[in-house]
Amino acid sequence: MIKVLLLFSGGLDSMLTAKILQEQNIKIELLAFTSYFFNSNQAKQSAKILRKRVRIIDISKEHLKIVKNPRYCYGCGLNPCLDCHLLMIKKAKQILKKDKIDFIATGEILGQRPMSQNSRQFQILEKNAGLKNRVLRPLSARLLEPTIFEQKGSIDRKKLLAISGRSRKAQIALAKKYKIKIFPSPSGGCILTDPIFSQRLKDLFNHKKRINKNDIELLKVGRHFPANSAKIIIGRNHQENLQIKKMANKQDILMEIDKIPGPTTLIVIPAKTEIQYVILQKAGQLTKRYSTKAQKLSEVKIKYWRKNKKIKILSLRGVNVVIAE
Ligand code: SF4
Structure with a gap:
């Protein structure tokens, strides 16, 4: 049986991705992250709804480094989303090798976040992580180049979806189909997207060299x-x-x-x-x-x-x- 490691935020998109993969008789393992700027509470709650266990990795220190000094650009606040995704994908890759899991999947949707979820950003991410055509995005897969798993036939591309953009209509319809009644709002739980918090964090970066957890908690x-x-x-x-x-x-x-x-x-x-x-x-x-x-x-x-x-x-x-x- 094929085994996949699904990057799981606990949002509706990642819950639907789990369902779509399970329909193809693929065994899924859920992976979530926690940092100074977001926690894994939603992932834990949604995993319970799916009756799955979720593995949590604390990336606080590494994440703080990229927030302070990102290789790519920031989003609307001090959120370096591409760097952040790259960090998560690299962490997932380490687990793949160790636990003999076949590939990584995410609940990303093409065009949902213009800065970090477009074809070019997906390519940059896969290239930098050494995973070219090896990250499956089941919700948008049919709009993207086939991954090697689709090319080999271990995943049925016809059963994957072609969702794009910011509308939530398709996802709401799928939630009905899969009888998912409880799911979080799509606003996300990352405080780096909050402009007031981002301004406070910027001030902290300007005034203090060594920043610890307490400094960041005080900003909240x-x-x-x-x-x-x-x-x-x-x-x-x-x-x-x-x-x-x-x-x-x-x-x-x-x-x-x-x-x-x-x-x-x-x-x-x-x-x-x-x-x-x-x-x-x-x-x-x-x-x-x-x-x-x-x-x-x-x-x-x-x-x-x-x-x-x-x-x-x-x-x-x-x-x-x-x-x-
Ligand atoms: S919003 Fe926050 S958690 Fe999400 S990708 Fe961007 S930096 Fe990472």
């Missing part, structure tokens, strides 16, 4: 305000306030309004840098601005502290901050 929470070499992050809800407290490093400063409900603020300070009074003042004003109750008061007390260090108090009168302790 709160409102961000630049403050010279520091950054002020204000929690938008209780959940974010808790996250911010957890993620603070020992040199950073946390801030809250004393005895009045309001946000938790984090002042991210570069290592070996002293906090400037003007930044403390700006953070205090912002913390007050985002508390509905404190906004209305002419004077509030603000607590600020470093992790495991003594709490200090600022007294904030109008726009002037007076250090009380």
Whole structure:
């Protein structure tokens, strides 16, 4: 029996690809990836629906490198999709050899994403991965050059499809045919396509050389305000306030309004840098601005502290901050 490794995001296209391959009596194994910018939750859920196991590979560190310095171009945000696909295909290729799997398949559709899903990009990807005509895309296969598996007859090309473009009509009809009732929206789960997140990430790349997971997780929470070499992050809800407290490093400063409900603020300070009074003042004003109750008061007390260090108090009168302790 032919065995195929299917790159599985858990989206409808990859679920349909699994069904189409199974119809040809091909044994499929599912492979998904996780990184700092996307997770594998959807892949796990959709694999459950298909009653299949999914193998997950963490590519965080390698993926971060290509996000920082892609060989090809970015998409709408800081998403280097062609580099990212190439990384995934290369990882899949390593498994092929090790587990004696016959070939790789993906749920890609010709023309669905103009920058990364066109014939030229498919060719670049296969050439760079050393897999020329060896990646099967069952949903668009009949619009593409036949892979060697179709040429040899181990895959019946007539049973593959010729879907192209961004319309979802054909996929919705197929979902009905295969009785797939639950599937995610096609927006995808990669935060690199979010323009606000991409801008924050760009700033981080410009300000810090060695970036770790915590730095990236901080970009996903709160409102961000630049403050010279520091950054002020204000929690938008209780959940974010808790996250911010957890993620603070020992040199950073946390801030809250004393005895009045309001946000938790984090002042991210570069290592070996002293906090400037003007930044403390700006953070205090912002913390007050985002508390509905404190906004209305002419004077509030603000607590600020470093992790495991003594709490200090600022007294904030109008726009002037007076250090009380
Ligand atoms: S959107 Fe994100 S996960 Fe998807 S290919 Fe592009 S960089 Fe990779």
